[in-house]
Amino acid sequence: xxxxxxxxxxxxxxxxxxxxxxxxxxxxxxxxxxxxxxxxxxxxxxxxxxxxxxxxxxxxxxxxxxxxxxxxxxxxxxxxxxxxxxxxxxxxxxxxxxxxxxxxxxxxxxxxxxxxxxxxxxxxxxxxxxxxxxxxxxxxxxxxxxxxxxxxxxxxxxxxxxxxxxxxxxxxxxxxxxxxxxxxxxxxxxxxxxxxxxxxxxxxxxxxxxxxxxxxxxxxxxxxxxxxxxxxxxxxxxxxxxxxxxxxxxxxxxxxxxxxxxxxxxxxxxxxxxxxxxxxxxxxxxxxxxxxxxxxxxxxxxxxxxxxxxxxxxxxxxxxxxxxxxxxxxxxxxxxxxxxxxxxxxxxxxxxxxxxxxxxxxxxxxxxxxxxxxxxxxxxxxxxxxxxxx
Ligand code: SF4
Numbered sequence: 001x002x003x004x005x006x007x008x009x010x011x012x013x014x015x016x017x018x019x020x021x022x023x024x025x026x027x028x029x030x031x032x033x034x035x036x037x038x039x040x041x042x043x044x045x046x047x048x049x050x051x052x053x054x055x056x057x058x059x060x061x062x063x064x065x066x067x068x069x070x071x072x073x074x075x076x077x078x079x080x081x082x083x084x085x086x087x088x089x090x091x092x093x094x095x096x097x098x099x100x101x102x103x104x105x106x107x108x109x110x111x112x113x114x115x116x117x118x119x120x121x122x123x124x125x126x127x128x129x130x131x132x133x134x135x136x137x138x139x140x141x142x143x144x145x146x147x148x149x150x151x152x153x154x155x156x157x158x159x160x161x162x163x164x165x166x167x168x169x170x171x172x173x174x175x176x177x178x179x180x181x182x183x184x185x186x187x188x189x190x191x192x193x194x195x196x197x198x199x200x201x202x203x204x205x206x207x208x209x210x211x212x213x214x215x216x217x218x219x220x221x222x223x224x225x226x227x228x229x230x231x232x233x234x235x236x237x238x239x240x241x242x243x244x245x246x247x248x249x250x251x252x253x254x255x256x257x258x259x260x261x262x263x264x265x266x267x268x269x270x271x272x273x274x275x276x277x278x279x280x281x282x283x284x285x286x287x288x289x290x291x292x293x294x295x296x297x298x299x300x301x302x303x304x305x306x307x308x309x310x311x312x313x314x315x316x317x318x319x320x321x322x323x324x325x326x327x328x329x330x331x332x333x334x335x336x337x338x339x340x341x342x343x344x345x346x347x348x349x350x351x352x353x354x355x356x357x358x359x360x361x362x363x364x365x366x367x368x369x370x371x372x373x374x375x376x377x378x379x380x381x382x383x384x385x386x387x388x389x390x
Contacts, residue, residue, distance in 0.1 A: 013101035014072055016065035019122030021048055023180050023218070023251075024300050026152060028114030030069060030145070031107050031122055034062050034137055038124035040156060042195045045184070045225065047260035049124060059133050066137075066144050072108040073116070073145065089113070116147040127155035127179065131167040135174040142175050152178040158198045160206030168213030178216035178248075181207065186241030187233045190226050194263070200241050207245030217247040219295075221287070223304070224255035224280045228273040231283045239290030246293045250313075254280060254303040256386045276378055277305050277339045284309065285324045288317060302388045305342055308349050326350055333374070337362050340369070340376050343384040 019033045036055040038048070073089075080092045089112045096109035111118070119141055126134060138151050153176065160168070160181065185191055186200045198206075210217045219242060226234030242250055255274070257264050266272035275283065284306075288297070291313055297320065299307045306327055309320045327350060330338065334353060341347035341362040352358050369376045 013105055014068050014075075015102045015104040016068040018103055018107060022120045022122065023152075023154075023220075025218075025251075025298075026118065026120040026180075028110055029118040029120035029150075029152070030111040030116070030148065031120055032062065032065060032069070032137075032141060033057065033123065034121040034126045034134070034153070035123055035129060039128050040125070040197050042197060043184075044194045044262040044266065045222065045255060045257070047258055050260055054124075056129060059136055062137050063140050066141050068104070069108055070144050072105055073112060076109065076112060089116070116145070118150040118152070119145070119148050121151065121153035124154050125156045125159055126153040127159045127163065131163065131170060134176075135170055138171070138174040138176055148175075150177045151175050152180065155179045155181050155206075155210075156198065157181055157183065157203045157206030160210050161202050163209065165209055165212060168209060168215060172213050172215045176215055178218060179210050180218045180220065181210070183207070183219040183238070183241065184222045185225055185234050185238050187226065187230060187237035190230045190234050190237075193230075194225065200237060203241050204244045207241075207247060211246060211248075216249075217245070218249035218251055219245065219247045221250060221252050222255050223252050223284055223287075224275050226275070226283070228275050228279065231275055231279065232286065235283045235286035236290050239287050239292075242291060242295065243293045247295050249298055250291075250293075250295045251298045251300065252284070252304060252309075253301045254305065254385070256303055256388075257382070258386060274378075274382065277343075277381065278335065281305060281324055281327060285321065285328075288320055288324070291317070302345075303385060305339065306350070323350065336375065337366065339381060340366050340384075343381050345388070 017033045018031050019036065022029065022031055035057060037052040039054040041049050041054065076089055076092050076096060077087055080087050080089055083092065085091050093109040093113040096105055097113065100106035100109060141151065142148050160179065183203050184194065184196055186203060188200050191198060191200065207217060207219060221238055257267060263272060267274060293313055295313050297311055297313055299309045306323055309323050311320050327335065337359065338347060338350065338353055341352065341358065344362070344365055346358050346362050347353065366374060366376055369380055
């Protein structure tokens with residue numbers, strides 16, 4: 001029995017803890033879970049950590065995970081030497097990706113495959129750690145895995161606002177390259193309604209401090225979050241806050257709702273009326289029109305109707321607005337066709353409307369979903385969109 005247990009243990013691949021999410025731009029980053037879950041956890045539109053308790057992890061435990069990531073990296077390098085690839089990791093990483101023994105192995109292989117330069121500290125707000133401890137973790141990470149030259153993490157504006165500028169500068173010096181902040185909106189009544197736990201002024205204070213520290217800042221905005229009642233103010237006030245912060249990146253996502261979100265009940269009981277895709281595009285137009293900053297505007301999320309709305313502000317503003325105009329100038333049938341095509345994943349950009357096989361495929365979908373008609377109802381469209389992220 002003892003022998004069997006030992007054998008079982010020896011064949012178990014090393015592993016380390018992983019949190020549930022990371023930003024899309026960190027898809028190839030090594031994931032190190034420095035904290036667990038979200039210390040706020042009350043936002044009505046978010047279900048990621050609902051029912052889970054926030055925990056700070058002991059620094060020694062985080063270091064152990066980093067050591068394990070290194071052990072996996074070393075194992076992949078060793079295999080490369082043994083397989084005649086001379087220590088080059090791409091080929092072995094690819095083999096591991098096709099048949100990973102566990103999620104941690106998969107993450108390390110993916111990270112190595114992409115060059116092994118970037119790391120993301122999970123979960124929702126690692127900035128809440130004591131500055132000295134976070135500095136220690138970042139230094140240890142970079143010391144243990146010296147190929148890492150970029151370390152990023154999520155943070156809340158409120159936490160950033162509470163940190164001293166010197167502390168943020170210390171983190172920057174230790175190697176913290178970028179913070180991803182979920183701003184969602186800059187409109188106070190909406191922030192209050194969604195229970196974001198932060199005001200527009202705190203967004204500005206936190207964001208400004210990050211910018212001043214030299215840490216790159218990415219602010220996330222949720223299109224459609226104001227619903228039909230607050231869309232105008234959501235757009236204009238969000239632009240105002242972004243203009244004051246002037247972050248390096250503005251990333252937009254479109255509101256999706258699932259049953260685990262408190263907002264779901266608000267929709268069900270009629271307190272929150274969702275905006276349609278066309279209305280959200282009008283909102284995005286208003287947002288962009290009011291932006292007077294120098295940020296990169298990024299639309300890298302499957303939920304966004306027009307992913308082509310991207311560019312560097314202010315010089316690309318007209319180009320971005322032209323994409324919106326192009327959509328808004330379509331006939332009602334073409335708009336509907338495009339929306340269904342996007343929400344079924346058949347289209348990725350406006351030009352796809354002129355791809356005949358794709359367009360015919362969308363027409364068939366419309367015919368089927370509308371049971372022989374030519375209009376798919378709004379509820380079905382929301383369900384299609386939410387299918388991408390469930
Ligand atoms: S702060 Fe972020 S992770 Fe936490 S509940 Fe709000 S949206 Fe979700």
